[in-house]
Amino acid sequence: MTTPLVVTRRMIDHPTDSHTIERYEATGGYQQPPRALGMTRDELVETVKDSGLAGRGGAGFSTGLKWSFLAPSRPAYLVVNADESEPGTFKDRQLLERDPHQMLEGLIITGVANEVHHAFIYIRGEYPKPARRVQAAIDDAYARRYLGKGIFGTDYDLEVTVHLGAGAYICGEETALINSLEGLRGEPRLKPPYFPAAKGLYMQPTIVNNVETISALPHLLEMGAEAFSRLGHPLDTGTFMTSISGHVNHPGNYEIPHGITWRQLIYEVAGGIRGDRELKAWIPGGASAPWFVPAVHLDQQITKDVCAEAGSMLGSGAVIVMDETTCVIRAAERIVRFFAHESCGQCTPCREGTTWLEMVLRRLETGQGRPIDLDLMLDVSDGISIGLAWPPRMTTICPLGPSAVSPIIALRDFFREEVMEHVELGRCPLERAEVVA
Amino acid sequence: MPLLYLAMAEEGHLSSEGMEEVARWVEVTPAQVQAVASFYTMYKRERTGRYLISCCTSISCMLLGGDDVLHAIEDESGVPHGETDEKGLLTVEHVECLGACGGAPAVQVNYELIEGVTPDRARDLVRWLSGARPAVVNTDEMQELFGGVRSFDWGPKEGVGAIGPYPAFQPLGTVGSEELP
Numbered sequence: 001m002t003t004p005l006v007v008t009r010r011m012i013d014h015p016t017d018s019h020t021i022e023r024y025e026a027t028g029g030y031q032q033p034p035r036a037l038g039m040t041r042d043e044l045v046e047t048v049k050d051s052g053l054a055g056r057g058g059a060g061f062s063t064g065l066k067w068s069f070l071a072p073s074r075p076a077y078l079v080v081n082a083d084e085s086e087p088g089t090f091k092d093r094q095l096l097e098r099d100p101h102q103m104l105e106g107l108i109i110t111g112v113a114n115e116v117h118h119a120f121i122y123i124r125g126e127y128p129k130p131a132r133r134v135q136a137a138i139d140d141a142y143a144r145r146y147l148g149k150g151i152f153g154t155d156y157d158l159e160v161t162v163h164l165g166a167g168a169y170i171c172g173e174e175t176a177l178i179n180s181l182e183g184l185r186g187e188p189r190l191k192p193p194y195f196p197a198a199k200g201l202y203m204q205p206t207i208v209n210n211v212e213t214i215s216a217l218p219h220l221l222e223m224g225a226e227a228f229s230r231l232g233h234p235l236d237t238g239t240f241m242t243s244i245s246g247h248v249n250h251p252g253n254y255e256i257p258h259g260i261t262w263r264q265l266i267y268e269v270a271g272g273i274r275g276d277r278e279l280k281a282w283i284p285g286g287a288s289a290p291w292f293v294p295a296v297h298l299d300q301q302i303t304k305d306v307c308a309e310a311g312s313m314l315g316s317g318a319v320i321v322m323d324e325t326t327c328v329i330r331a332a333e334r335i336v337r338f339f340a341h342e343s344c345g346q347c348t349p350c351r352e353g354t355t356w357l358e359m360v361l362r363r364l365e366t367g368q369g370r371p372i373d374l375d376l377m378l379d380v381s382d383g384i385s386i387g388l389a390w391p392p393r394m395t396t397i398c399p400l401g402p403s404a405v406s407p408i409i410a411l412r413d414f415f416r417e418e419v420m421e422h423v424e425l426g427r428c429p430l431e432r433a434e435v436v437a
Numbered sequence: 438m439p440l441l442y443l444a445m446a447e448e449g450h451l452s453s454e455g456m457e458e459v460a461r462w463v464e465v466t467p468a469q470v471q472a473v474a475s476f477y478t479m480y481k482r483e484r485t486g487r488y489l490i491s492c493c494t495s496i497s498c499m500l501l502g503g504d505d506v507l508h509a510i511e512d513e514s515g516v517p518h519g520e521t522d523e524k525g526l527l528t529v530e531h532v533e534c535l536g537a538c539g540g541a542p543a544v545q546v547n548y549e550l551i552e553g554v555t556p557d558r559a560r561d562l563v564r565w566l567s568g569a570r571p572a573v574v575n576t577d578e579m580q581e582l583f584g585g586v587r588s589f590d591w592g593p594k595e596g597v598g599a600i601g602p603y604p605a606f607q608p609l610g611t612v613g614s615e616e617l618p
Contacts, residue, residue: 087495087534125479128604166477185476245497245538252539334496
């Protein structure tokens with residue numbers, strides 16, 4: 001792997017003080033905003049578009065294109081989405097805690113490019129320490145006039161407010177996040193008619209970008225669009241942070257280039273499976289993504305397109321690894337329970353469907369399953385995500401409902417026998433995994 | 438939403454009176470405030486203990502024994518999840534993903550995180566909270582006492598922590614942000 005580290009370089013080189021403004025400036029920080037202030041909006045948008053930078057929140061949409069859609073009316077707002085809550089994902093926590101200034105510099109660049117004078121950072125409520133770190137960084141940046149009135153000696157004003165969430169996964173969805181920022185229930189808004197780029201926060205044009213996306217911007221400007229676009233895979237540029245968890249020897253966040261294989265990621269980067277057990281399945285892009293299994297997917301390349309063709313997604317980059325001792329019913333139940341708990345309740349297919357799926361899975365797990373249960377779950381799933389197509393054909397306002405269907409697709413495609421064994425035996429056929437510390 | 442945290446900080450939980458007060462400040466009806474408060478799991482509308490122990494049992498923590506940690510906490514404290522003890526000291530809950538999957542299983546006390554918790558260390562944690570009754574709980578201190586594997590290197594320690602069952606972060610805006618729309 002020859003791709004250089006981008007967003008995690010500083011925290012790896014300077015583990016004791018990568019979060020301080022002194023270290024940040026000593027390692028080339030805050031050099032790019034003055035350049036951005038000297039460029040036009042069009043130049044900045046084109047640069048980001050040309051770099052191929054894609055959103056790292058989960059959807060993987062072109063950041064430059066997103067910026068170009070911003071409607072002309074002002075004021076416009078910027079919201080940094082730090083509501084990281086997708087099970088398996090913990091990359092933004094590291095970026096917020098260990099290199100908050102990198103995100104702030106990216107925020108300034110994004111703000112300047114989109115003529116924003118007030119930016120918000122929406123951090124999930126369960127992240128008080130990252131929020132404290134970010135606030136301390138903001139205070140330091142204000143003190144040096146990198147934020148506030150007349151930043152970097154120009155007449156450009158940029159205020160930043162940190163907003164703490166209160167425990168709702170759905171607020172990671174951009175329109176739910178906007179409602180939450182406005183002090184409302186975090187329910188996603190129906191789009192169309194209004195997309196955030198046209199009418200978002202306080203019904204004004206709004207850019208919503210993920211922490212990792214924002215954090216890449218100082219490097220993008222420094223390197224130039226062309227050099228940045230040469231990182232990673234030609235069809236999927238840049239590096240990305242992957243959060244690996246579950247039954248691997250070395251769980252953690254790793255910044256990797258697109259294009260390596262799953263085998264390399266799981267067995268080399270993450271050090272293989274604990275206790276040398278067999279790999280059973282893994283989730284390639286957060287709990288929302290349909291699962292992969294070694295017999296089919298292990299030697300496939302990690303890029304957006306290959307993943308999509310195989311019927312899943314890279315999403316937030318969270319990889320959850322399950323070894324041979326994992327009961328797939330139990331794993332599926334846990335994931336569906338998450339979505340049932342986090343469903344905002346607006347759309348009937350999601351509110352009812354996730355709850356019923358959870359109950360049927362629990363019935364199977366406790367040995368009360370019936371032979372018809374898999375078909376029953378597929379039928380319920382079809383009501384949430386028509387035809388179980390990939391990408392999902394939506395019956396709901398946001399993708400939360402269809403996400404809950406992903407484990408059911410895995411049960412259908414790869415683990416039908418194990419489901420039937422649960423029914424026939426009236427219990428789980430596997431002994432519970434012994435935890436290898 | 439910051440006002441709801443402020444109301445919680447006043448009383449330790451979000452009471453009807455607290456929500457009515459917030460409604461008066463922002464000039465909406467108490468029902469509207471209640472509608473918002475009930476949407477978010479971190480606004481506790483029931484009496485909550487001085488220490489809120491949140492144990493993650495989502496997928497990654499479950500794979501590495503999060504359920505056993507929860508059972509150990511319930512057993513040691515005598516408080517089933519979702520409930521508070523009679524003294525008002527401990528509340529135990531199981532929660533969905535805390536963003537600490539690399540250091541699974543994870544537990545939070547008043548939203549201050551501990552990663553790599555084993556059932557035995559979880560019992561120690563409960564005994565420590567009931568015995569020492571620390572005025573401030575801090576993630577770095579608890580990680581050192583009761584934690585194990587972490588998602589990533591946390592870097593230097595900080596002294597700030599939580600004094601109640603709500604996140605230890607200033608609830609009202611930031612420096613220089615006086616012009617909120």
